[in-house]
Amino acid sequence: MRRNRYPKELKEQLIQEAMEAGNATQVARRHGIDPKRLYYWIRESQHKGFQEAPAEAKQIAPYVPSSQEFKRLESENIALKKLLGEKTLEIQILQDLIKKKNPSYRKN
Structure with a gap:
């Protein structure tokens, strides 16, 4: 079974189109790709901001309750x-x- 590789530009275009249309399944079928793959790309794109954030932004401050x-x-x-x-x-x-x-x- 051969794996398809999609260019980054195409992925970004499809993600943008799916966000605008509000229906990722329809966009995926129109372009002839598996809807699950497009949903994966969307989910992955939403987490890129966290991955690119600096380490200081990812640190969580400890919780200290009031008296x-x-x-x-x-x-x-x-x-x-x-x-x-x-x-x-x-x-x-x-x-x-x-x-x-x-x-x-x-x-026992």
Whole structure:
């Protein structure tokens, strides 16, 4: 199976035409190429801006919560830990009851 190579100018022209028309499938069929290939070119062209951006623009600043938000998160964390402890205790009690009722039950 022979692979077709398309010039960069043709790709850019088809991408532009598809964007203007709003229907990439129709543009691809009109030019005799696979619609999936044109969709791939469109997706690839949208990411070129990110690839060409300088490294400083790609860096993500670390998130630092405000003091009120930190306190809210801390209290929520404490409440969740308490809830987890209660649920773990419930599970342990239920497992003990199952063992007493059915001695052949073994936890793997």
